[in-house]
Amino acid sequence: MKELDLILKNIKNKEVLPIYFFHGEEPYFIDVAVKALEHDFLTEDEKAFNQTVVYGKDTSYQDILSLARQFPMMGDKQVIIVKEAQDLRLNDEENRILEAYAENPVPSTVLVFAHKHKKLDSRKKAAKALDKAKALFLSESIKENNLPKWIADECTKLNIKTAPNIAHLLAEYMGNNLSRIANELNKMKIIVKEGQVLDGTIVENHIGISKEYNIFELQKALGTKNANAAFRIAYFMGKNPKNNPFVMMLSSLYNYFSNVIIYQTMTGQPQQAIASEMGVHPYFIKDYAESARLYPLKHATRVISILREFDMKGKGLGAVNMTEAELIKELVYKIIHVDKIKMKV
Template identity: 40%
Template sequence: MAQTPDAVLKDLKAKKFKPLYFLYGDEPYYIDSIAEILEQKIVPESERSFNQFVVYGKDTDLAGVLSNARRFPFMADLQLVLVKEAQKLVGLDQKESQERLAEYAENAPESTVLVFCHHGNIDERKRFVKAMATSGVVMQSKKLYDNKLPDWVSSFCVAEGVKISPKAIQMLVSNIGNDLKRLSNEIRKIEVNLRVDQGIDAEVVERFVGISKDYNVFEFQKALSVRDVLKANRIANHFCSNPKDNPLAPILIILYGFFSKLLLLYASQDRSERALATQLGVNPYFVKDYTLAARHFPLPKIAYIMGYLREADARLKGVEGGSMGEAEILKELVFKILH
């Protein structure tokens, strides 16, 4: 029933608008982006003061929203009623109000575009959701899996018309994580400072985002993967000296993912670059990093490392290790992985 963000964006680009939009899910980026497009496209700027109503769920109720939606636009063909943070809208969780919304959706006026931005999930079996899907758009915005982030950054840059190197992608993803809004904002911030025909590489990311091209999680992982003792300890010491900018929890998650993929590599029958890229869920450019790491870490050692990572996570959460701090946990982990 629910449409994907890509499908909705395609229709909006073609100026195919619907009278109803119910945008929901646990990934706010697409919900907010589509709402922003509707704000810019539905009502001309000169008419927005009297034909565009933007309200927040905590400040109104469903009855008031529907009352605004049923009014006629002032000397125009369309009006926009946009409800942000609709998960806080009074009445949306009440059966009687939901029935009113379903009745509205079944006879939605063509002169109003009514939009609900609902951060969180919703039961698509409810009558009002089904009615909105029939006469309008119900879109689910799902959180991306971490292994899909590099492809998302690459696609975003293609859409923006800017080239980006695989290492720059990895630096952004490793240090920013699963935050599409921040990723998109950082990329756009970089674009503003690029010269004509200049792409985004590691040096550009370091200069404009503030992520060191030498002291980042990606380089730390790479140093560990080839058992470069000096470099790994140098980066670990940098992390320990700057704990606010380099918290341990995300580092453990990234390392756990890397060594988990090494286990998959050992289990793979087809060791071709394309097959391994698919099996590991990584860009083919990075397959060589895993095959190289496999030469340095035999299978039994990887099994031990997975245990070390779980132990470090438990200590970080206070389950084990008493009063060990993040720096001490990290240094001990590096020693165990490398020796």
């Protein structure tokens, strides 16, 4: 959510809006904003009289707005927080009263809606009224290729120095579970001493991601055609499928070899332009350059076809009774020997 930093700053400065309607697919940004309004705006004494938390499944817009029209018992403001607001019914009558309140909110009330995992229907008049009042805040999911940058930015905010591959390693292994990533980074903030660099060893010891047997290292081994390393990593990853989901592995390798193809098609252009097109840090361009040398365009394209083939096999099509460990080993073999594999027409 782009406005999050400004919202947090304003809450800290006690400059709040009468309504906040947070909605969207990404729950993490909504949780951060709501937590700040819940814990950092009123004093502990004020909360006892002037803060109310309700849940969407237990109430209605009509009841919530009746509460919102009341005045604070002590102090200048009251805060009403509606968690799980996506469970509220928004029929015609509820839509009408929410629209009316959005057009004329009570100044002494801070009304907060946490409408998670989906957007508010923009066709509703209430949504249009909230948007016009600048009370509607969309929390969008971070695209996969932007996740390492988000992690790197969070590390910067926390003053955590990292080795070059750490943001990508965390992104590859934890996916876009921003809450989990944020929790781990806050833990690292405590563990990593001043001047120390967050590297693979610290990640392995405290987050549980092996610096030797993970998708990032498999990707590196395949990218450099290091067959011994690739088969060794595949063997150990196959023994622990719970921590190495096959579908995540395929997605990561698909992105990597798609970038190899991008490098092939943009050869001769500035590295910054190539990195921008790939959505990676320029630091990693040298890795793609090496892979592009080992996997000419014809072979890199063939790898993409192999990955699609194994996506189908992973779903049980054409791979009867094959375990994930067997699929991983066969996949690695075919990629390493892609120049010798005859593709089906």
